[in-house]
Amino acid sequence: MDISDVVGFARLVVLAMVPYTLAAQGTMLAGRTGVFNVAQEGIMLLGASVGFLGAYLFDGLGYGLLLAMIAGGLFGLALSYFTTTLKLDQFVIGLALFFIGLALSTLLYKLFVGVTLEPPIIPTLQRVSVPLLGGLPLLGPILFQHNWMVYASILLSALLYYFLYHTGAGLELRAVGENPKAADSLGVNVAWQRHLASMIGGMLIGLAGAYLPMVYTGAFTAGIARGRGWIAIALAFFGGWTPHWILVGSLFFAAVEVLSLRVQIGDLGLPHQLLRTLPYLATMALMTFAFRGAKQPRFLGLNYDRESRTSR
Amino acid sequence: MADQAVTLQAGAGVRQLRDRLLPYLIAVAAAFAVVGVVIGVMGFNVPRAFTTILFTSFRSPNGLAQTLSKFVPLLLQALAFTLPLAAGKFNIGGEGQLIVGGTAAAAVGILFPDLPQPVLLPLALLAGMIAGALWMLGPAWLLYRFRINEILTTVLMNFVAFELINFASTEIWPDPAAGHPTTVPIGAGAHMPMLLQQPPLHSGLLLALLIAAGAYFFMGRTTFGYELVVTGANPRAARVHGINVRALFFASLLVGGVLAGLSGAIEVTGNYHRLIEGLQSNFLLLGIIIGLIARGNHLALPFVAFFIAVLDVGASALQRTLAIPSEMVFIVMGLILIFVLLSDVIQRRR
Numbered sequence: 066m067d068i069s070d071v072v073g074f075a076r077l078v079v080l081a082m083v084p085y086t087l088a089a090q091g092t093m094l095a096g097r098t099g100v101f102n103v104a105q106e107g108i109m110l111l112g113a114s115v116g117f118l119g120a121y122l123f124d125g126l127g128y129g130l131l132l133a134m135i136a137g138g139l140f141g142l143a144l145s146y147f148t149t150t151l152k153l154d155q156f157v158i159g160l161a162l163f164f165i166g167l168a169l170s171t172l173l174y175k176l177f178v179g180v181t182l183e184p185p186i187i188p189t190l191q192r193v194s195v196p197l198l199g200g201l202p203l204l205g206p207i208l209f210q211h212n213w214m215v216y217a218s219i220l221l222s223a224l225l226y227y228f229l230y231h232t233g234a235g236l237e238l239r240a241v242g243e244n245p246k247a248a249d250s251l252g253v254n255v256a257w258q259r260h261l262a263s264m265i266g267g268m269l270i271g272l273a274g275a276y277l278p279m280v281y282t283g284a285f286t287a288g289i290a291r292g293r294g295w296i297a298i299a300l301a302f303f304g305g306w307t308p309h310w311i312l313v314g315s316l317f318f319a320a321v322e323v324l325s326l327r328v329q330i331g332d333l334g335l336p337h338q339l340l341r342t343l344p345y346l347a348t349m350a351l352m353t354f355a356f357r358g359a360k361q362p363r364f365l366g367l368n369y370d371r372e373s374r375t376s377r
Numbered sequence: 378m379a380d381q382a383v384t385l386q387a388g389a390g391v392r393q394l395r396d397r398l399l400p401y402l403i404a405v406a407a408a409f410a411v412v413g414v415v416i417g418v419m420g421f422n423v424p425r426a427f428t429t430i431l432f433t434s435f436r437s438p439n440g441l442a443q444t445l446s447k448f449v450p451l452l453l454q455a456l457a458f459t460l461p462l463a464a465g466k467f468n469i470g471g472e473g474q475l476i477v478g479g480t481a482a483a484a485v486g487i488l489f490p491d492l493p494q495p496v497l498l499p500l501a502l503l504a505g506m507i508a509g510a511l512w513m514l515g516p517a518w519l520l521y522r523f524r525i526n527e528i529l530t531t532v533l534m535n536f537v538a539f540e541l542i543n544f545a546s547t548e549i550w551p552d553p554a555a556g557h558p559t560t561v562p563i564g565a566g567a568h569m570p571m572l573l574q575q576p577p578l579h580s581g582l583l584l585a586l587l588i589a590a591g592a593y594f595f596m597g598r599t600t601f602g603y604e605l606v607v608t609g610a611n612p613r614a615a616r617v618h619g620i621n622v623r624a625l626f627f628a629s630l631l632v633g634g635v636l637a638g639l640s641g642a643i644e645v646t647g648n649y650h651r652l653i654e655g656l657q658s659n660f661l662l663l664g665i666i667i668g669l670i671a672r673g674n675h676l677a678l679p680f681v682a683f684f685i686a687v688l689d690v691g692a693s694a695l696q697r698t699l700a701i702p703s704e705m706v707f708i709v710m711g712l713i714l715i716f717v718l719l720s721d722v723i724q725r726r727r
Contacts, residue, residue, distance in 0.1 A: 103528055147715075151722045156467055156528065157669055161714050164662055168707035175702035176419075292536045299529050336548060338540035345533040349515065352525050 068203075075207040077323045078316060079215060080280065084109070084273040084290075085315035086218040088297035090225055091141075091269030093306050097229070098255075098262040099242040100145050101366035103159035105270050106294030107166025108140045112274025114170035117285035118177050120187040126279055129187070133275035134268040140166060141267020142260060149259045152368050171287050186283040190214060214276055221269075225308035238262060242362035245369040255369050270294070292345065299348045305360045321347045400724070401670075404716035408709050421701055429698060430691035430706055440690060442576035446648060448686040449585045450475070453640035454664025455671070455682050456592050457633040461527075463596060463673060465609040466626050468633040470516065470531030471640075472661035473538035474509040478638030479645045480545050481508035483652035486563025486645070487550050497566035502642045509638015510631050512538065517630040521623050527630060535661070546654050558654035569647035579647035586679065588636065593675040605629055609673075663689060666710050670717055685710060 088105050095102050102108075112133035120129030140162055147158045178185060190212035194200075199209040229235040240248040241258045249255050273293075278285050300318055304311030325343040409427065417423045434444040454471045461468045481504040489497060516530035546558040569579040596602040608615040608622050616622045644656050667685050671678040692706035 147718070151719070152725075153718050153722065157718065160467070160469075160665055161669065161711060161718070164666060164714075165708065165711040167662070168704045168711060172702050172704035172708065175704065292533065295529060295532045298526075299533075302526070336544055338544040338548075342537045342540045345536045349519070349530055349533055352529070353519060353523055 072203060072206055074323065074327075076210075077327065078319045079207060080211060081319035081322050082315045083214050083218045083280070084276045084293050085297060085300055085318045086222060086312055087269045087273035087276070088294060089300040089304065089311045089315060090218075090222060090308060091137075091266035091273070092297055092301040093266075093304065093308065093311055094225065094269070095141065095145070095259075095263040095266035096301060096306055096365050097239055097242045097362055098259045099245065099362060099364035099367055099369065100148060100259050100263045100266075101155050101159070102141070102144055102263065102266060102270070103156055103298065104140060104144060104162035104166060104294075105297050106290055106292065107163035107170075108137050108267060108270045109274030109277075109290040109294040109297075110170035110288070111136050111140070111166040112271035113277045113289050114173050114274075114285055116271075116275025117187060117278040118173060120279065121185055122177060126187070126190060129279065130272060130275050133271040135271075137267040137269070137271020137274070138264045139267070141270070142264040144267070145260045145263035148368050149256050152370065155366050155368065170285075174285055174287075184284045184286075187278065189281075189283050190279050212280060214272075214280070219312065222308045222312040229308065239362075241369075242364050245364055246371070249369075249371055255371070259369075270297070273297070296344065296348050299352055302361065303351060303355050306362055306365075317351075318344070318348070400717060400720035404713050404720060407716045408712035411712055412705060412709050416701060416705065421699060426695060426699055426701055429695050430688060430709070433691045433694040434687045439576040442573065442578045444683075444686045444690045445578055445582055447689055448683050449579075449581045449647070450640040450644055450658075450660045451663055451667060451686050451689075452585045452589055452679055452682040453636050453643070454660045455667035455678055456589065457637035457640070458664050458668040459671065459673065459675065459678065460592065460596075460605070460636070461626075461629040461633045462668060463602075463605040463609050464625055464629045465612060466520070466630055467528045468513070468531050468630060468637070469528050469661070469665070470513065470534045471633070471637040471664055472657040473531070473535035474512045474634045474637035475641035475644070475657050475660065476535075476538040476542045477508040477512045478505035478641030479652055479656055480542060480641070481505050481638070482567070482642035482645045483545070483550070483560055483563055486567035486650075487561060490564025490566070492564065492566050494566040494568070494570075497564060498569065498646060501563070501567045501646050502639060505638045505642020505645075506635045507638070509634040509636070509641065511634075512638070513630050513634025517627045517634075520630070521627045527626075531630075542652065542654050542656075546652055550652075552651070560652040562651045563645065567646050568650055569643065579643075581643040581647040584639075584643065588639075589675070589679045592678075596675050601628075606673075659689075662707075663710070666714055670710075670714050672717070672721075 088109060092102055092105060115136045116129040116133035118129070119132035120126045123129075144155075144158055144162055147153045148155045192210055193213050195209040195216070199205050201209065229239060237248065237253045238258055241253060241255050245255045274290060277289050282289070296318055300311060300314050303314045321344045325340050413423045413427065416426055434440045454475065457471045457474065458468050482501040485501040485504045486497065489500070492500070512534055513531070516527050516534060519525040519530050520527045543558055546560050550560040552559045552561045569581050572578045572580050572582065596606065604615070604620050604625055607618075608620060608625050612622050640660070641656070645652055649656060663685050667678065667682045671681045688706050688710060692703035695701045695706065696703040
């Protein structure tokens with residue numbers, strides 16, 4: 066193991082971080098208004114499917130990304146509409162959307178591509194070297210020679226941080242998830258905030274899904290998200306529902322993923338299946354340690370009823 | 378006079394049943410209408426598609442046997458989901474528990490192939506139930522001790538189980554003759570007795586129906602069942618009234634693990650007589666859908682499970698004969714659920 070191995074590993078971690086970052090930031094944004102999305106896995110699969118199909122059928126990755134965002138946004142909006150407006154249980158609706166997203170992802174692929182001997186392939190996202198910074202030793206290849214979605218996801222995290230903690234609108238959004246009654250009494254439109262946050266959150270989760278075929282494989286396969294959507298929920302908790310800690314946490318989860326998929330431990334005499342369970346077991350272990358004092362929005366998972374007399 | 382009273386009472390019963398059933402019927406009709414428009418626009422033969430989805434199960438003895446064989450794991454998976462759900466907890470780990478249950482049953486069947494059936498079969502089923510419970514132990518304990526969201530932990534354990542079954546069927550007891558990760562067969566003593574030889578139908582059906590009846594009785598007639606429902610309705614009130622809510626969550630999740638583990642053991646001892654990677658099929662997702670559509674009604678649950686089994690068998694036929702992707706039927710199921718939930722909203726507003 067020499068320095069180039071370390072650089073190579075770190076590069077892969079940064080590359081693998083993006084879907085976690087996007088999906089968890091989307092989860093966080095909706096959660097901050099009290100909408101607890103549990104449909105990530107389904108939305109990511111749908112995003113991967115329509116992202117692939119858009120890129121394949123219209124011959125441009127941009128179309129795929131756009132479609133993935135629209136599909137994810139619609140699912141996010143459906144979630145908040147059924148829960149906030151119609152007062153249905155958030156977990157029940159989330160699971161229903163998970164199921165529908167998962168079914169749609171393979172359905173659409175079968176309808177538009179069908180069963181083929183050779184699965185069609187789309188080009189993967191181009192690498193864009195950042196001027197000047199890309200030429201740095203070590204840091205250049207690790208951080209500044211990636212596809213643009215890597216930079217976008219980091220930038221997005223920074224923007225979300227600024228928005229939530231340094232703008233009035235961000236304060237209002239956070240208030241909705243902490244104490245909707247108080248926010249309501251001060252003239253904040255609780256339902257509107259929830260719809261908007263859940264929709265944008267869904268868009269981000271859809272993008273996270275589209276990233277998978279566009280960066281890793283160039284093809285869509287059923288179940289391509291491999292549990293990343295569920296892990297994104299854990300990541301949102303782990304990051305204390307704050308954009309900056311979610312970004313840090315996504316690096317950790319990405320590192321575990323890269324370890325489990327790329328490292329050869331045949332020499333140690335361990336079955337390779339054991340290594341592949343690492344992301345899931347690590348997530349559970351981490352939750353045990355990190356969750357105890359973890360902060361979460363007080364109204365997370367609850368529907369706001371302005372006619373109710375209690376604060377919950 | 379008395380006769381009239383009886384008729385009135387019967388009339389009220391019928392009306393009550395009708396009021397209960399009507400939302401379901403409308404939801405099913407609406408879901409089929411939506412999907413009918415979609416596949417019609419795509420140029421498929423809608424009436425043929427619908428008859429394929431709905432009647433494949435009833436056209437041949439084989440179709441019916443196939444439907445009933447699917448009904449068994451679906452019913453058990455649904456119960457594994459709804460019993461914790463009655464207390465407000467979500468078990469999304471049914472397929473992981475099914476896999477370890479199947480693996481444990483296969484292990485018993487492979488390691489003690491010469492034991493007689495009265496010993497080996499119960500032992501295999503028991504092993505499956507214990508394995509399912511053990512697989513749930515982690516998530517249940519994390520919830521009990523640290524209040525960690527059980528949706529996440531149960532679902533993560535599924536992915537661990539996928540690797541376990543791959544390991545068991547490619548490294549521990551692989552069958553090199555099979556082209557797919559599969560273990561060697563289990564001893565004949567671990568085979569579930571057959572109700573019918575041709576078409577094949579195993580007696581796991583009776584076991585599943587017995588358990589469903591037991592669950593119905595348990596939820597409606599026992600203290601524990603009552604406590605589950607009370608806790609699900611209002612955990613805070615339940616706690617105030619002296620119910621140990623956290624212990625109840627723990628216990629309800631373990632019961633779910635036992636039932637899901639049993640469903641795996643039945644698949645191995647009744648259906649495949651070996652462990653096959655992928656034997657979990659889509660039973661978890663369909664079980665969740667069944668549980669959510671039944672909305673906590675354990676009397677309705679077997680009927681919903683049977684209906685979903687019919688749709689699932691129809692889905693495969695749809696793909697075979699009309700080249701319409703089977704996932705189209707999942708969309709039907711998802712829409713049925715959404716419409717059933719919407720009927721709640723409408724009834725609340727009336």
